[in-house]
Amino acid sequence: MAYPCVQHSSVLDLSWHFLLCIYGTIAIGLVLAGRLKELQIVHVLTVYYGVDNSLRSLAPYVVQWLLDAHNTQILLMVFMGVVSLLLAGFFAYHANLCLTNTTTNETFKWQDYISWQKKLIEARASTAALKANIAGMTTEGKPREGKCKSFFRQSLLQDTEAIVKKNVYDKGFFHNLYEVVFPVSTRASFLHTKSKSG
Structure with a gap:
């Protein structure tokens, strides 16, 4: 592989940012759920406004209250959810590159x-x-084909025939994964030979 350290760091960065976005989305969702419980919105809707205590009848009112009272948090949560999906796609692409030991x-x-x-x-x-x-x-003597x-x-x-690409750097799933986790440039044998030659 031509640039193992670059791919190694980009995969780790993508996974870290993906996890941060997922964490942020879940944290904001839990804060909003806590706020909903703290203000007893469901209790107020069922007792004072006579709304049935079912998910189908309560959901529109709860969503309306959330959008009215916490629209910035909802917008941030949706944004982080979309970004985490994009990062998940990038992570899958880069993980595939690392596991097949190729560059973009x-x-x-x-x-x-x-x-x-x-x-x-x-x-x-x-x-x-x-x-x-x-x-x-x-050929004149052959009878004509129908x-x-x-x-x-x-x-x-x-x-x-099918075309097969032959990647000389692809050494199998587990060896490629080992090379991404422990790049050649960080191994003791590489550092030892580098110090001798330099």
Whole structure:
């Protein structure tokens, strides 16, 4: 892997920020629930306003009270919830990069390489199909193939094999995870060889 320390720190930063956003969302939710219980809003609604003591009938009134009295906290809670979802997506992407031992730049290059390989395979199959058609036209003695049979015959373009990317740095899930948790640059053997050469 080209930059293990950069990916290592970015994964830890993303996970830390994701956990902070989740913590903030839950903390604000618990504070609002405590405030709801402290002011006995449910009791006031059921006793003084005659609202049924069920979730379906109480929910609109409780939400209205929360939005009226604590709109800033609700807005902050929604914002942190959305940001935590975005951070969860970024974390999953970076964790996938770390566990496959690739960089972001390499993933885009792999996509270009795979599309180039597909075009190359299609061109070879197209050339083979063209040669087969030319060879079929030049043979005079063969009986002509029926339209139905030629229609259902499988095209040579469909026989393309799957393209496999070969990442030389990918050493398996557990070894990649070990390399992210304990980067080569922080190991004693690396520091020992660096001090000898420097």
